[in-house]
Amino acid sequence: MREIIQPRTTPLTDFHQFHLNLLKIGYNNLIKQPMFHDDEEYSDTAEELLSLYRDTVEAYESHTDEAYELGQRLMTRIVGTFPQFLPLISRDLLWLFGGDCIAYLSDEEIDQYTALDEARYEQEQQDASLDYLQLRNMMLTAGDETQH
Secondary structure, eight states: OOOOOOOOOSOOOHHHHHHHHHHHHHHHHHTTSHHHHOTTTOOHHHHHHHHHHHHHHHHHHTTOTTHHHHHHHHHHHHHHHOGGGGGGSOHHHHHHHOGGGGGGSOHHHHHHHHHHHHHHHHHHHTTOOOOHHHHHHHHSOTTOTTOO
């Protein structure tokens, strides 16, 4: 079985921590799938994806410039090579990494994430304390199955 990525213990912004946790949850969900841990089904393609995923988590956690490029490559690789596992990955990550990833979101989702970003930036400009998860949950459509 592949190594589970542990939660980070050092403080980050709510926004960054939220997305870092989503990345780790997605990875941990992915490695539970037979294709990623069963020696009979495991392949070089699966190992490449997991390696890219770990690199993306590390880059995002470290705030490196390449985090978004890696994230875009990761998301498009999942969609292109392992589309059956896309439901294991939060749609928030498609928005976060942007670029070609946005093509996998509906117009309604794009509108919701745009409004969420605008509200977040407005609160940051006013130096208001920001609980990103609370703001996100308040602004995104409750009960919409495309959100997680």
